[in-house]
Amino acid sequence: MKQLRAAVLRPEELPTKWYNIQPDLPEPLPPPRGDAQLKSLPDLMIGECLKQEFSTERWIDIPYELQQIYIQAGRPRPLYRALNLEKALGTPARMYYKSEFYSPTGSHKVNTALAQCFYAREAGFERLTTETGAGQWGTALSYGCALMGLKCTVYWVRAVYRWKHERRNLMQMYGSEVFASPSNKTEAGKVLCSKDPEHPGSLAIAISEGLEAARGDKKVAYSLGSVLNHVLMHQTIIGLETQKQFEMFGDYPDMVISCLGGGSNFGGFAIPFLGDVLTKKKKIKFIAAQSQAAPNLQGEYRYDYADHAEITPELKMYTLGHKTDFPPIKGDGLRYHGCSPIISLLRDKGYIDTIAYPADEKHVFERTREFLRAEGFLPAPESAYSVACAIDEAMKCRASGEEKCIAFNISGHGFLDIIGYSAVLGLTMD
């Protein structure tokens, strides 16, 4: 029997607008809090991004030039039916995965990096500063800056900076300067370094440094890779493409699954489908796959800072506390104290389920090896949580006999993270 394995959109079928879910939310998003911090934002951020952050327009045009750059970055990306995997699992479920791993830098982060760099260049900025945890965001912004002719400074959580030499060199090849965080380049960093010169850092600390480095220089803006509304909106291109592709398959998901750290890939994939649930009465189960090392969706829903030094306004979000230290895991990108306000609100209203996998990552990486052997692609360690959750749900279908349609996002590839897989799966590294 002929079964479609891939839905491929041509460049001219690229969505031309992002979807802003704010007007469709069940209640208005609680506004950020903190007068001094809010006042400092126009000095720190790219104007167009700040405008988008608070926009209540449902659809926001993607500038034509940016559409062209998305195309050059490989968008639209295919949606695959996981026929081999279904067969290997013996599940009656229909499984579909979105291929964000087909990205120049290896992850979905390019979708907002290119948008932010585009607006920064249009606004006349010369440099962007940022933080990075796993390194995917720092690489994506380095790439975006290279393409747009901007300079780029990356503050990278020291514990990760130390061992991911190759990703660091890739950022440098793009032309970026990269510092281990906390660094001696900022006041926020100096305070921590004076106590411990080898401080392992955290994403919240690196955000503080990125923000501080952008303060007071009109040619420099700060760029964030997750959490914020405009970031998730840029990422909706993932889900919007996926919706068109499900039409090509003649199918529609019962479940939408992705991993969640700050919320950008989960949001980008799920928000258009959440829109269907909110406005078209569709029924979909959404699952955010997390690590027990930092299960922020199991934290408190309250106001908290996005960074360690309290430079950001307070956001209403699910949080584990902005001063919390988290144990290291290979899926570094999932190690952040708070979750995007949009996702947090929808979680609070009961639209989003969550699962947190043990921090030893054995189950997650073993499931991902099954996926690798059946479908051939090596997901990033973060994306492995998405894969494991999808396989676990498909196995439940095998037990129950339910023919569910499961959609999951593979937010990046793992070519630069094999050492992490090797450690957990016990492969020799001599």
Add this chain to the structure above:
Amino acid sequence: MKQLRAAVLRPEELPTKWYNIQPDLPEPLPPPRGDAQLKSLPDLMIGECLKQEFSTERWIDIPYELQQIYIQAGRPRPLYRALNLEKALGTPARMYYKSEFYSPTGSHKVNTALAQCFYAREAGFERLTTETGAGQWGTALSYGCALMGLKCTVYWVRAVYRWKHERRNLMQMYGSEVFASPSNKTEAGKVLCSKDPEHPGSLAIAISEGLEAARGDKKVAYSLGSVLNHVLMHQTIIGLETQKQFEMFGDYPDMVISCLGGGSNFGGFAIPFLGDVLTKKKKIKFIAAQSQAAPNLQGEYRYDYADHAEITPELKMYTLGHKTDFPPIKGDGLRYHGCSPIISLLRDKGYIDTIAYPADEKHVFERTREFLRAEGFLPAPESAYSVACAIDEAMKCRASGEEKCIAFNISGHGFLDIIGYSAVLGLTMD
């Protein structure tokens, strides 16, 4: 002005036949030589591949199931117009690159790996043995075997095996066993190991070991990743897609460029265009980009063995001698003594030019960094030669004002080879 940046074929537009150039060659391909070796081939090789090796049919059907697996592996792959790069170079040339880097294992090698594994499974084999140099081929065959439910044994040139731990672990995650070559697993290996237990190895030695390991066991076949006619034929899917994509662009190449080691990616990309030259009187300049470390197209055109231990028949090819040692380079895949007989014949008849770049790889990698910053993609060290050659030709166009159309193939990505770039470009690796 609106300019097309990418030509994307849908899965249903995948070519359904490979192109076998043998009937269109200016004269018949000189047959392989060596009675004993030729007699052993049916015991070593997959029957269908052996049949294809000597076929004079112009078009060979790609089995429907294999077409589906190609689609699942991301075929057809986009052809990009390098508009950013053209602008950065200030060249009047139109530059186009084929994106074989969008591959599950990172290179074009999957095109023949999947075909060979498919035919091996159909013929009832349980295991494939092979050699690998840079590691791209070993990874691709590991992947193909995993998808087809076959076991896989890889003999990997020790000098490379030693430092590419991550790629080795990836092969292992696919389920393969991987040995440093020369090994103590074969007679050919033992002889060399007894003289030097840490013998650095060569591709010709690893081929000998792979062949020997397949000898005498009816459930085991040997699989080669380059040089042979059927391998290049499987790779013609690259050029056949590219031809369709040039029609979408409304353009046609004046120059076709790719790197060349054994000849599989160069052949796969160029052969359909060479067919146009031979049968349709098209005029195209073909350039094979090589390293001065192993410029086999500058060797002698004569009969030589494909392996070190002389288990293969002798092939008429451009060769530097099958016992030759070559200095190490980062583009390991270009370090082989001989060139595919088909490409060698066409080179001998004057259809193919060649350039060999200095073995320090500085120029090649610096050119590739220019490409990275303009277009965003990191090519494999081998593909870097293709990129450098294309840029060099585009710069000649800038000097002369000629508006040439330059097509080049990027046979793989460099995510697993950043350490090589760092060493040559002088990036810190602490």
